[in-house]
Amino acid sequence: MLASRAGREPYDWSAWRGDLLAEAPPGMARLQRLSQVFPAPASADDDEGFVDRVADTLLESAAAGSVFTEVRFGNESMLRPGFMELFRRAEQRVRDEYPVFYAEAIASVLLWYEPDRLAAVVDECVRAATEGLAGMDLLYVPYATEANWRVGRQVVDRAVDAGLGVTVHAGEFSTANIGAVAHLDGVTRIGHATQAFRDPWLLDVLAEREVTVECCLSCNVLLGAVPRLADHPLRRFRAHGIKVALGTDNPVQIGTTIGDEYAAAAQLGLSDAELLELTRTAVRAGFTSEDRRAELLGHLDGFEPEGAMGGVTREQRVG
Ligand SMILES: [Zn+2]
Known part of the structure; x- marks a missing residue:
């Protein structure tokens, strides 16, 4: 998007994915490579450019049928003056075209920052919450073995006090941290949790803790x-x-859209009615206001299952 405005060739993410598969073994090595690339640094554009970039992202999601999209931002974006106002401008631009569409901003918070920097980032999130920031996504190290949750616990408490939703990455490549995270009061969602299937107790915990x-x-x-x-x-x-x-x-690096993800779920055998249920779940669990949630759920009630789409789309590192 940035490249097209600057008149350069867009980056070839499909070739990048080919190299990733060829050169890095499955698991943490690939995640580490992914975490080293960004669509564009936040400092690369002015306010208008930032609004354009966020609106492009949201537009792609709305065009794929999404009615609710959460976008994840790195700390550099969070510190941009007027961040939430710019985000709402981008959202409004998409709503002009897709009236049944809402978006919310989520901050990615890296718990491994040195304490002063982490405190500054969390302070910024708490302040942005008063302007409409909807939630936090917590990342930490070690990721694939059990981490210490003392600092994480404090950050979750501050987020919940500020009215922010909290989701935590866990269980992508090992069962580590799923149980600990699921037991942190205030954490209502876990990103991935893929490996939970290996341990019936973890499946029970995720179900019981809702x-x-x-x-x-x-x-x-x-x-x-x-x-x-x-x-x-x-x-x-x-x-x-x-x-x-x-x-x-x-989605940019992975080469997917929320529409592709629903198609993949259909490939796993989910019926249209089940896909619609995933959308309802996404809206119920979404980090947004109760007014917006009620409006979205009301809208979904009028959906025929074959029209079902939408959900929590996660665009980490938009800037
Ligand atoms: Zn992830």
């Missing part, structure tokens, strides 16, 4: 969390009474 699992099918296949789409545990999760919503994770 944690919504954000399944990002294409991302899980590309990074090797599952060998093939057919191996994805989404249906097992649902059969166990676990709430499931769909997401795109990093």
Whole structure:
């Protein structure tokens, strides 16, 4: 998007994905590579450019049929003056074209920052919450082995006090941290949790704690969390009474849209009615106001199942 405005060739993410598969083994090595690339640095554009870029992202999601999209932002974007106002301008531009569409902003928070920087980022999120920031996504190290949740616990408490929703990455490549995270009061969603299928106790915990699992099918296949789409545990999760919503994770790099993710879920055998249920779950678990949630659920009640789409799309590192 940025490249097209600057008159340059768009970056070839499909070639990048080919290299990723050829050069990095499945699992953490691929995630590390993914985390090193960004569509564009936040400093690369002025306010208008930023609004354009966010609106492009939201427009792609709305055009794919989404009625509710959450976009995840890195800390650099959060610190941009007037961040939430710019985000709402981008959202409004999309709503002019798609009146039944809402978007919310989520901050990605890296718990491994040194304490002063982490405190500053959390302060900024708490302040932005008063302007409409909807939630936080927590990331930490070690990711694939058990982490210490002392600092995470404090950050979750501050977020909840500020009225922010909290989702945490866990269980993408190992069962580590799923149990700990699911037991943190205030955490209502877990990103991925793919490996929970390996442990019946973890499945019980996710169901009993009513944690919504954000399944990002294409991302899980590309990074090797599952060998093939057919191996994805989404249906097992649902059969166990676990709430499931769909997401795109990093759609630009992964080369997916929320529409593609619903198509992948259909490939796993979900019926149109079940796909619509995923959308309802996404809206119920979405980080948004109760007014917006009620409006969206009312809209979905009028949907025929074959028109079902939408959900929590996750666009990490939009800037
Ligand atoms: Zn992820």
